[in-house]
Each structure stands twice: as C-alpha cells, then as structure tokens.
Amino acid sequence: MTVPVYAASVTDSGASGVTGANGSSGDPATDGAVGTDGTAANATANTPGEDNTATAHGGSGGSGGSGGAGIDGPDAGSDADGGAAAAGGAGALGTATADSNAAGATTATANAYGGSGGTGGAGGNAAGAGISGDGGDGGDGGDATAAAAGTVTGASGNAAANTYASAGTGGTGRPGGSTGTPGASGVGGAGGDAAATADANTVAGSGAANAYARADSGTGGAVTSTPGGATGGNAGAATAASSALGGTGAASATSQTYGRNGGNVSNAGAGTFGDGGTGGAAQSVSTATTGGAGNAAATSNASAGNGGTGIGTGRSGGDGGAASGSTASATATGTGQADATVDQAGGSGGTGFEGADGGDGAGSTLVDAVSVTSANGNADINTGFQRATGGSGGASTTGTAGQAGDAVSTLGSIASPYTNTGGGSVYGAAEAIGGSGGSISGGGTGSGRDGGDATASVIAGDDGNGTPDVHARADASAGGGGTGRGVSEMGGQGGVSTATAAAANASGSADADANAGYSYYYQSGGAGTDGADGGDGGASTASATAEATGATGAAEARGLAYGGTGGSSSGGTAGDPADGGAGGAAQSTSVAQSASDFATANDDAYAGA
Known part of the structure; x- marks a missing residue:
C-alpha cells in the first residue's frame, strides 16, 4: 500500500492478490491453492484552504487454483478422485476521506471502491467411479467507505461535500468436477458493504451548503450450477448519510443508496440446481x-x-433485499421553506x-x-x-x-x-x-x-x-x-x-x-x-x-x-x-x-x- 500524502488530491490503490497454483493430476490428485487477498487502500486529503479530493481503490482478490484431475495408477481401479479447488481471495477495503476547510468557497470529494473478490477454482474431475473435487468459493467483495466534509469559515462562499462509495462484487464460485460422483459448486462470494457520509457547513456565512452521499453495495457472486448443487452470493448492504448546515443561505442534503443484486445461479445441464x-x-x-x-x-x-x-x-430464486430505516429532516429557522x-x-x-x-x-x-x-x-x-x-x-x-x-x-x-x-x-x-x-x-x-x-x-x-x-x-x-x-x-x-x-x-x-x-x-x-x-x-x-x-x-x-x-x-x-x-x-x-x-x-x- 502506498503511504497517503496530505495534499489537495490524493489517490491510493491497493495491490491485487496473487492467483493460487493449480493442483496436479494423478492418483491421488492434489488440491488447488488459495488465492490471496487484495491489499487495502486508504486515501486522505485535507489541505487547508484547498478543494480536496481523495480516491481509494481496494485491491481485488486473487483467483483460487483449480483441483487436479484424478488419473488411475497401475494398481487402482477406475476410481481416482479429483482434487478440490481453492477459494478466491477477498477483495480489499477502500477508504477515502476528504476534509476541506476554507474562508471562501470550498468542495470536498471522496470516492472509495472496494476490490472484487477472486474467482474460485474449478474442481478436478474424477476417473471412472471416483469422487470429483468440489469447486472453489468466490472471494468476498471488499467494503467501501467514503467520507467528505466541506466547511466555509468566512462570511460568504458555498460549501460542497460529495461522496461515492462502491463496494466490490463477490467472486464467482466455480463448478465442481462433473465425472463419477460430481463435486459441489463453490459458493458465490458475498458482495461488499458500502457506506458514504457527506457534511457541508456554511453556518458562519451566507453561502449555500450542499451535501451529496451515494453508496452502492457489491453484487453477490455468480455461480455455475452442477449436480452437486450451488449457491449464489448475497449482495452487500448500502448506507448513506448526508448533512447540510447553512448560515443564511440554502441548505441541501441528498442521500442515495443502491443495494445490488444477489448472485445468479446459471444452468450447466440436466440435474443441476442451486x-x-x-x-x-x-x-x-x-x-x-x-x-x-x-x-x-x-x-x-x-x-x-x-x-x-x-x-x-426444491430450490429458489433469492429474496429481494430489505430497505428500511430511511429518514429525512429539513429545518428553516428564518423565512425560507423546508422540504423533506x-x-x-x-x-x-x-x-x-x-x-x-x-x-x-x-x-x-x-x-x-x-x-x-x-x-x-x-x-x-x-x-x-x-x-x-x-x-x-x-x-x-x-x-x-x-x-x-x-x-x-x-x-x-x-x-x-x-x-x-x-x-x-x-x-x-x-x-x-x-x-x-x-x-x-x-x-x-x-x-x-x-x-x-x-x-x-x-x-x-x-x-x-x-x-x-x-x-x-x-x-x-x-x-x-x-x-x-x-x-x-x-x-x-x-x-x-x-x-x-x-x-x-x-x-x-x-x-x-x-x-x-x-x-x-x-x-x-x-x-x-x-x-x-x-x-x-x-x-x-x-x-x-x-x-x-x-x-x-x-x-x-x-x-x-x-x-x-x-x-x-x-x-x-x-x-x-x-x-x-x-x-x-x-x-x-x-x-x-x-x-x-x-x-x-x-x-x-x-x-x-
């Protein structure tokens, strides 16, 4: 991870995880190796008197290795098992923080992105009547957190705070081996959670205060079904909070959240389910x-x-996500109107x-x-x-x-x-x-x-x-x-x-x-x-x-x-x-x-x- 530098514009990007090695074929076959997690990113921008922008990209998880195929040895029947696949690595957290404080107009912007989860490996096929290896789970998507504060300390000038948090998608779960006794598919990774906060303040002056916060959760990881079963990943949660505090000017606070979709299970032929x-x-x-x-x-x-x-x-599409607890409050202490x-x-x-x-x-x-x-x-x-x-x-x-x-x-x-x-x-x-x-x-x-x-x-x-x-x-x-x-x-x-x-x-x-x-x-x-x-x-x-x-x-x-x-x-x-x-x-x-x-x-x- 790079070291954050406190300047008007800062970007930090985490490294992606390493792909796991595939297993070797044989009797016995060996398992795949786990993909490593991505590296977190943290960007902070807070130079006084400047418009500050912070952007953080969490690293994606590495893919999991696939299991080796079962190959009969000279002293075995046709029953060599396949190797199990490994899970993908988790996507990493992205955190962005911007703080702008000035006598005149100022803007603070923070954008954070969670890394995507790594794809799981494929299960190894068995020989003959052997047991095929299970597929690897997708890695979970990384969370994203963005926070921005814009403050005007003088008698005039507008203050703006804008944030966007986009969490990482869960990694794809790969199928298990399909021969002999089929292996189960890996589970799709969970989508990451996203949280955004924005605060704008012109309480000492006549300027307008505008705060905007948006959060998009991560989509659940998809998976390809096999006769061994499959489960799509659950999507993450999205929360956003905005606050605008004006002196005598207009105050506008807007929060938007989008919970993304759960992971789909796709069809890979007769007898598959998930x-x-x-x-x-x-x-x-x-x-x-x-x-x-x-x-x-x-x-x-x-x-x-x-x-x-x-x-x-006997299986089901996923249930819709819950939307709850949303509120809005508007106060005009002078002669203006208030709308929520x-x-x-x-x-x-x-x-x-x-x-x-x-x-x-x-x-x-x-x-x-x-x-x-x-x-x-x-x-x-x-x-x-x-x-x-x-x-x-x-x-x-x-x-x-x-x-x-x-x-x-x-x-x-x-x-x-x-x-x-x-x-x-x-x-x-x-x-x-x-x-x-x-x-x-x-x-x-x-x-x-x-x-x-x-x-x-x-x-x-x-x-x-x-x-x-x-x-x-x-x-x-x-x-x-x-x-x-x-x-x-x-x-x-x-x-x-x-x-x-x-x-x-x-x-x-x-x-x-x-x-x-x-x-x-x-x-x-x-x-x-x-x-x-x-x-x-x-x-x-x-x-x-x-x-x-x-x-x-x-x-x-x-x-x-x-x-x-x-x-x-x-x-x-x-x-x-x-x-x-x-x-x-x-x-x-x-x-x-x-x-x-x-x-x-x-x-x-x-x-x-």
Missing part, C-alpha cells in the same frame, strides 16, 4: 438546516437489490428456473420518516413526503411464484399528528405502492401470487401556534396479481389499497386528499392463460376528513377510490372455459367541517370492471 443470492439492503438518511431567507431540502432515496436467479426443483422527501423501495425476488420457486419480494415500511420545521406560512409548501414501495415476487416456471412485498407509509397518528413545529404551513404526504405478485412464466403451470397490499395514512394538524394551512394527502396503490397458467389454476388477486387522510387546524384552513387505487392498473387481478382463470381485482378504500375549527379557515375533503380490474383469461375446455376475474370493490368517504368558512366534501368510488 439457490440465488439475496439482494442487498439499503438505507438513506439526510438532514438539512438553515436560517435567514434560505430554503432547506433533505432528500433520501433507498433502493434495495433484487434476488438472484435459482435453478432446479424519503423514497424507499424493497427489492424484488429472483426468478426460479426449471422447477425452482421465485424469490419473495421485500416489503417496505415508513413510519414518520420525514420531519419539517419552518415559519413560512404559504400554502402547500413545507412538504414532508414519504413513499414506500414493496418488491415484486419472482417468477417461476414449474415451481411456486414469489410472494409480493407489502407497502406501508404512515405519517402522524391521532395521538401525535404530523405537524410543522416552526409554525408555518403543513403539507404531509404519504404514498404506498405494493409489489406485483409473482407470475408463472411460459411453459409452466401454476397459480400467480397475490399482489402486495398498500396502506397509506396521513394524520396532520396545526402546532397550536397559529398554523395558517394544514394539508394531508395519502395515496395507496396495491400491486397487481401475477399471471397463472394451466387448467384449474388462476391468476393472483390484486392487493388491497387503503388510503386515509385527516387534516385538523384550529387557526386556518384544512385540506385532506385520500386516493386509494389511484391507478387501477396496479391492483388488477393477474391474467389466466392456458386455461387458468383470471384473478380478482383488488379492493380499494379511501377516507378523507378535514376540520377547520378556528375563527378563520375553510375545510375541503376529497376521497377517491378505484377497484382493480379483474384479470383476463384464455383457454380451458369446451365444457369448462376459463373465467375472467371479478373487478375489485371500491369505497370512499369524506367529511369536511368548518366553524367559520365553507366546507366541501367530495366522494368518488369506481368499482373495477
């Missing part, structure tokens, strides 16, 4: 604070990875081939994930918005399709309503989108899985100190059912959509919007093909309540519900043709009350066809 790896988890956190006339914006996006493909009866956004999605399940089940989609839940503080009283600003999306179930040919992930997004409660503690206007919005149910793909038979349910709820209120406007909005759209195939089978049922919005204000207007099944395409029943019946459309329920109890302020409540469309059908027999699915029910209620101004309540409900 499970796909699990998708990577994701979490994002952001905080923005400023004063004066500056606006504060905090945005957190988290997208978990999908499961890898699986092969063979969280968008969090669970990963989808991997596809199951040749009898393997589809992996399950991951659910996504957000509870009070956003907070906003601002004294600005203009209507329909100071938005706190959170969206939760469930992952879709994985498809399958002749196995069981994967389950869809539910989505829950709730903001505020009766006991503790969502509000703006700064006294400004309140706009709370929650959205939930359920995952689609897994389908039976072409050539197979079976029923589609039901779509994931979607529940969105916003209960918003004033803070007791003169809030001029309170607006609550809830949107829920459940997932559609998966496709079913074959006589006596059916498409999956559409999920259930439930949206609840309530706004209460003792000192101004109150506005509530609840939309359930706002796009009927989502919660439709799954199609039935090749004689399967169509699935029923999902039901939708919307409820909106607006109460303005003060000396001024109107109240408006709007409820809208769409039931899902029934799934189509095709095929069947002359005496028993396939039936299409029934449309989903829809129900909408709204209540509006005002002590001093007009009150309007609108209900619309449309059952699915």
Whole structure:
C-alpha cells in the first residue's frame, strides 16, 4: 500500500492478490491453492484552504487454483478422485476521506471502491467411479467507505461535500468436477458493504451548503450450477448519510443508496440446481438546516437489490433485499421553506428456473420518516413526503411464484399528528405502492401470487401556534396479481389499497386528499392463460376528513377510490372455459367541517370492471 500524502488530491490503490497454483493430476490428485487477498487502500486529503479530493481503490482478490484431475495408477481401479479447488481471495477495503476547510468557497470529494473478490477454482474431475473435487468459493467483495466534509469559515462562499462509495462484487464460485460422483459448486462470494457520509457547513456565512452521499453495495457472486448443487452470493448492504448546515443561505442534503443484486445461479445441464443470492439492503438518511431567507431540502432515496436467479426443483430464486430505516429532516429557522422527501423501495425476488420457486419480494415500511420545521406560512409548501414501495415476487416456471412485498407509509397518528413545529404551513404526504405478485412464466403451470397490499395514512394538524394551512394527502396503490397458467389454476388477486387522510387546524384552513387505487392498473387481478382463470381485482378504500375549527379557515375533503380490474383469461375446455376475474370493490368517504368558512366534501368510488 502506498503511504497517503496530505495534499489537495490524493489517490491510493491497493495491490491485487496473487492467483493460487493449480493442483496436479494423478492418483491421488492434489488440491488447488488459495488465492490471496487484495491489499487495502486508504486515501486522505485535507489541505487547508484547498478543494480536496481523495480516491481509494481496494485491491481485488486473487483467483483460487483449480483441483487436479484424478488419473488411475497401475494398481487402482477406475476410481481416482479429483482434487478440490481453492477459494478466491477477498477483495480489499477502500477508504477515502476528504476534509476541506476554507474562508471562501470550498468542495470536498471522496470516492472509495472496494476490490472484487477472486474467482474460485474449478474442481478436478474424477476417473471412472471416483469422487470429483468440489469447486472453489468466490472471494468476498471488499467494503467501501467514503467520507467528505466541506466547511466555509468566512462570511460568504458555498460549501460542497460529495461522496461515492462502491463496494466490490463477490467472486464467482466455480463448478465442481462433473465425472463419477460430481463435486459441489463453490459458493458465490458475498458482495461488499458500502457506506458514504457527506457534511457541508456554511453556518458562519451566507453561502449555500450542499451535501451529496451515494453508496452502492457489491453484487453477490455468480455461480455455475452442477449436480452437486450451488449457491449464489448475497449482495452487500448500502448506507448513506448526508448533512447540510447553512448560515443564511440554502441548505441541501441528498442521500442515495443502491443495494445490488444477489448472485445468479446459471444452468450447466440436466440435474443441476442451486439457490440465488439475496439482494442487498439499503438505507438513506439526510438532514438539512438553515436560517435567514434560505430554503432547506433533505432528500433520501433507498433502493434495495433484487434476488438472484435459482435453478432446479426444491430450490429458489433469492429474496429481494430489505430497505428500511430511511429518514429525512429539513429545518428553516428564518423565512425560507423546508422540504423533506424519503423514497424507499424493497427489492424484488429472483426468478426460479426449471422447477425452482421465485424469490419473495421485500416489503417496505415508513413510519414518520420525514420531519419539517419552518415559519413560512404559504400554502402547500413545507412538504414532508414519504413513499414506500414493496418488491415484486419472482417468477417461476414449474415451481411456486414469489410472494409480493407489502407497502406501508404512515405519517402522524391521532395521538401525535404530523405537524410543522416552526409554525408555518403543513403539507404531509404519504404514498404506498405494493409489489406485483409473482407470475408463472411460459411453459409452466401454476397459480400467480397475490399482489402486495398498500396502506397509506396521513394524520396532520396545526402546532397550536397559529398554523395558517394544514394539508394531508395519502395515496395507496396495491400491486397487481401475477399471471397463472394451466387448467384449474388462476391468476393472483390484486392487493388491497387503503388510503386515509385527516387534516385538523384550529387557526386556518384544512385540506385532506385520500386516493386509494389511484391507478387501477396496479391492483388488477393477474391474467389466466392456458386455461387458468383470471384473478380478482383488488379492493380499494379511501377516507378523507378535514376540520377547520378556528375563527378563520375553510375545510375541503376529497376521497377517491378505484377497484382493480379483474384479470383476463384464455383457454380451458369446451365444457369448462376459463373465467375472467371479478373487478375489485371500491369505497370512499369524506367529511369536511368548518366553524367559520365553507366546507366541501367530495366522494368518488369506481368499482373495477
């Protein structure tokens, strides 16, 4: 490893590991040698008064050696075993740290990359009735950690901090020998974890503070299946945190995370099987604070990875990765507005081939994930918005399709309503989108899985100190059912959509919007093909309540519900043709009350066809 030099721009690259030697053929055959690990990299840049950039590349792991083939000796029957393969070396950690501190404008940038895991060796083939050697595991991908801080100490000048952390991919697991008694395939290496943090600070001046953090986890290692079995590597986790602290200028903090996909199991012929790896988890956190006339914006996006493909009866595609714990907080202590956004999605399940089940989609839940503080009283600003999306179930040919992930997004409660503690206007919005149910793909038979349910709820209120406007909005759209195939089978049922919005204000207007099944395409029943019946459309329920109890302020409540469309059908027999699915029910209620101004309540409900 090179020694870090403290300068405005620093790059460090770790050395790659050494490939292990292959085993020798014979009776007995010898095993392959393990690949060595990569070398870590560490770059730090922190020259005062400069824009600092640090970049680190962790070294990749070396490949594992293959096992030697079994060769019969003069005194043996046809039964010489093959040598075992060795694992690949692990990828190494990459760490990058940048710290920029200046009187004027400054930028700090840190980029970190984990090394890839080494490929495992191939197992040696046996002679005749011997036992073939197992394949080597892939090495784990290296982690990546990036941190940047940009600080302006003077009266003006913008501060920026930008980070990117990309973890290493898990190494490929190689097949075992295929002759005699086949050897097992090596396991795909696990993807590395990625973590990024960014902090920008202009608290002493009028400049803007901008922080951006992104983290991509490592993909799970792939593997080629053999009759001895195989397992794809699990993807790593991704976390990102950003913080922007402004003086009187704007403050913006953005965090993005991407959990990568689990390792795939590929087909190497009849009788092969294996499970796909699990998708990577994701979490994002952001905080923005400023004063004066500056606006504060905090945005957190988290997208978990999908499961890898699986092969063979009794096996499964990998489950989708979990997305959880994401938050965003925005505070404007002066006259500016504040907005906070969280968008969090669970990963989808991997596809199951040749009898393997589809992996399950991951659910996504957000509870009070956003907070906003601002004294600005203009209507329909100071938005706190959170969206939760469930992952879709994985498809399958002749196995069981994967389950869809539910989505829950709730903001505020009766006991503790969502509000703006700064006294400004309140706009709370929650959205939930359920995952689609897994389908039976072409050539197979079976029923589609039901779509994931979607529940969105916003209960918003004033803070007791003169809030001029309170607006609550809830949107829920459940997932559609998966496709079913074959006589006596059916498409999956559409999920259930439930949206609840309530706004209460003792000192101004109150506005509530609840939309359930706002796009009927989502919660439709799954199609039935090749004689399967169509699935029923999902039901939708919307409820909106607006109460303005003060000396001024109107109240408006709007409820809208769409039931899902029934799934189509095709095929069947002359005496028993396939039936299409029934449309989903829809129900909408709204209540509006005002002590001093007009009150309007609108209900619309449309059952699915």
